[in-house]
Structures are given as C-alpha cells and as structure tokens.
Amino acid sequence: MQVYQNHDEVIVEGVKAFNLQHIFECGQCFRWEKEENGSYTGVVYGRVINIRNDGETIILSNTNMQDFHAIWKSYFDLERDYRAIQACLSKDESMKKAAAFGWGIRILNQDVWECLVSFIISSNNIIPRIQKIIKSLSEKYGQPILFNGKTYYSFPRPEDVYQKNLEELAFCKSGYRCKYILDAARKIVEGNINIEALTALSTFEAREELMKIKGVGPKVADCVLLFSLQKYDVFPTDVWIRRIVAYLYFGHSITIKDVQKFAIERFGSLGGFAQQYLFYYARELKIGK
C-alpha cells in the first residue's frame, strides 16, 4: 500500500479487496451518498470526503495526509488483510459464495456515538426511513460543512441533544425511539457510560454496558460493537441473518439463540466478517424471505 497527497486528494495505491458499493451498501452505515460518477460522498467525524476508486487505487478527495493517518486508514480498515479473512471463511460452500458475492466489503470503524444512535433508530425500521431520520437530526443539530457548493451537516454530538426534550425531538419522526436517543445522550453526557472506553473492555462487558441504554438490545449492541468498537467476534442477528443461516445451514427455521451458538462454533473470532457477507448476500438475493 502506497500513499501520497496531490492537492486536496490522498491517493492510496495497491489496495486489495476493496469495493465501494459493497462497503457502503452492505447495511453498516447510513450517510454515504452515491454520486452520478460512481463515487461516494459522506460525512464522517465532522468532515466531508468523497471517495472513488480506479482498480486497486483509491482516491480520497477533500482531505490530507494527516487525516488519512489519523482517521481514514482506520475508518476503512485499510491495514487488514481481507483476502486472508475471505479465504479463512470460505471453508464451506455457502460462505464461499457469500464472501465471493460481497468481495471487497470492509468493516468501517465508525464513530461510537453516531453508530449507537443510528442503530437505535434502526430497530423495527426500514433503511430509507433510518437515513431520513439521521439526515434531519444532523440538519437540525449538526454543524454545516460546505463541499463542492453543497451544504452537508456533521452528526450532532451527545451534548447537542442532551438538553432537548421529547417534544423538541419529535420533528425527526423517529417516534418512540426519540426517548431512547435522549436516554443515550443523557447517560453519556452525565458520565454514566463512557463509550470511548468500551473498546478496552471485553466483548461481553462492552455489550452489557451498551445494553444499559434504553432501546439497546442484543442486536443494536452487537452492531455498535462490530461497526465502531472493533469487536469482530460478534454476529449481529436480525431477521435477515436468521433467515439466511436457517436457509443455508439448517433447512428449517431456527431461533436467534441457535444462530448465535452456530456462529460462535462455525466462525469464531471472524463472526463479524461472516455476518457482513451473509447479510449482504441474503438481502441482495432476497434469500430466505
């Protein structure tokens, strides 16, 4: 991997197993927009960047080397050998197909707070509405950022929503989830939960901490653990995952508990990667519905 800067662009050469569409459309993030030229623009850690690729070269626009090393290298998980992971997981035929289908998926290292709120909103909800709610929250309480003549908004910080009440938050149309967002903001601002410190805890301990927040059950907690706390052994299990695991490995319907047990035995410390391949595979092919 070779990295250099050209004006406001950082160019990274020799990146294997990296596919923008698969990364942004596999369900782990909600704020990346596809442009007409096939590139993607997103608001991440209070910055707007555009990313495109040309073979094994990726080009990050509106950034610099300092941010690349401080943020993007880790955000896009560029130092991990995904081909090795794919090879390791491809021991059974089903997983081999799923991993081949979703080749180039990277597990993004997202901001914990944003990830937490996003997946609280995701519960019993559909993707277009989740995106809409996150967008309106950002427009109302985030900071404007100008890029290419267009105004983007950073994701609001916990402090930005801390003092709000339910009536004020109702505009975002997240319904009964508004009180969960407020609970999360309050627990964090008041110091009941230190989300930054969760990385240092074990997966089990970190999950217990997250589930102290209202609206955070096992599924939401596992998404936060996987997408923002580098806990790659979790296997977030929603209806899609349950259906595809049942379909591919059991041949009959199974419980969430069965899925969890199966994932630990089959995928172990690579559960999170396996889950992403399977989830994307199931949704795109509408398998198991």
Next chain:
DNA sequence: TTGCAGGGGTCAA
C-alpha cells in the same frame, strides 16, 4: 380512495 400489514428490535407486563 381507504385500510391494513409490516419493517435490520426492544420494552414491559
């Protein structure tokens, strides 16, 4: 046009 089911779960009884 109206009515109803259901969606990447969680809470509370």
Next chain:
DNA sequence: TTGACCCCTGCA
C-alpha cells in the same frame, strides 16, 4: 413469552 409501539410505504 407475547403484544404494542411511531411512522410511513406498498399494495389490495
């Protein structure tokens, strides 16, 4: 263990 839940789209 089982409904209810905000909101809104899709479909009859």
